[in-house]
Amino acid sequence: MFPYGWAIIQRRHNEERQRAARRIAHRHIRDYSNPFDVPAKVFSKRTAHFLVECLHQNLNRQRQHGIPVHIKVLASLHFFGHGGYQTTVGQGQYLGLSQPSVSKCLQKVVDAIITVLLNGMVRFPETEEERAENKQRFLQIAGFPSVLGLIDCSQISIVRPKDTALVPARLFFNRKGFYSLNCQFVCNAKMEIIHFNATFPGSTHDAAVWQGSSLSQLLETNYVNGVSAGEWLLGDSGYAQLPWLMTPYADAYAFMRKELDAFTSTGRCIMTP
Known part of the structure; x- marks a missing residue:
């Protein structure tokens, strides 16, 4: 039983190390790339900058290594514009997000748009x-x-x-x-x-x-x-x-x-x- 239990512990340890490595890689992509350089096919850069500015206070990250506001907004705009899978959106070369992170970004951005923009602009x-x-x-x-x-x-x-x-x-x-x-x-x-x-x-x-x-x-x-x-x-x-x-x-x-x-x-x- 001991070797079997040790194998389970070792596997979980390896999985956690892999997840940590992915988080670091995603964070590196977010920190050292400029998503605004992506060609604007659905939403203009002006629209993206406008939303980032309007929603910044509501979406500002609480943790030191949290997802930046502009990444949350751009990931959501990509999903809105293409209707693609969240995994595909997050793994774009400029965003570096996991699928659960994209899902959370979508919810937060939608809530912020409703709170900040809906009543004033529509x-x-x-x-x-x-x-x-x-x-x-x-x-x-x-x-x-x-x-x-x-x-x-x-x-x-x-x-x-x-x-x-x-x-x-x-x-x-x-x-x-x-x-x-x-x-x-x-x-x-x-x-x-x-x-x-x-x-x-x-x-x-x-x-x-x-x-x-x-x-x-x-x-x-x-x-x-x-x-x-x-x-x-x-x-x-x-x-x-x-x-x-x-x-x-x-x-x-x-x-x-x-x-x-x-x-x-x-x-x-x-x-x-």
């Missing part, structure tokens, strides 16, 4: 001045008056959720053949997200997501009260035509209808490249 125009600025920008781009924003939905892939009595997993299986959330986005003429809704499963139709959103209720209330009469969002043909939501005609036979569809499509190119 907001629908409320004042008359803000609405006037949005309308003027869309008028300059597409010649379309009174547009507050562009609306569309996107299927955001998720891991298959667990079945529950109230929400079975099949509700998240979308028409494209994968599990997702059907997330609604509204953006302005500067391609900034000004509202989003990520509460509906992937099988939900875009129109149903819109009908169940707080923004739909807000615009309807504003229209009824005369606050934003004659102002609207632009959407595609998947949405119903409403006084506060302008969509293309299904059959654009007349010249004026074709002109309207052309203007609508020009504006929506901001949302859908």
Whole structure:
């Protein structure tokens, strides 16, 4: 029994030495490389620097050899942009992170973005001045008056959720053949997200997501009260035509209808490249 027990102890000791060596190697890569030198394919270096600056206080490392803030942010941006496996992200030549470290970075960065940036930067125009600025920008781009924003939905892939009595997993299986959330986005003429809704499963139709959103209720209330009469969002043909939501005609036979569809499509190119 003694030789067998000694072999187990020796193996664990060797494994710990290997883990320690990997940690040192990863730390060396992080300390002596510049991840900002990586070509910007999805997120610009300006965006990365902006996030590092904004999130620095929330993400600042507590330990001497903790992961630097810029590495946490860059690892998360790499994952967001490519959707690759966390192991592949962390083992990039510029990052030097293990898979568990990448997972922790993702959680911390997402929490920091929600805490620091969400309420301050993702907001629908409320004042008359803000609405006037949005309308003027869309008028300059597409010649379309009174547009507050562009609306569309996107299927955001998720891991298959667990079945529950109230929400079975099949509700998240979308028409494209994968599990997702059907997330609604509204953006302005500067391609900034000004509202989003990520509460509906992937099988939900875009129109149903819109009908169940707080923004739909807000615009309807504003229209009824005369606050934003004659102002609207632009959407595609998947949405119903409403006084506060302008969509293309299904059959654009007349010249004026074709002109309207052309203007609508020009504006929506901001949302859908």
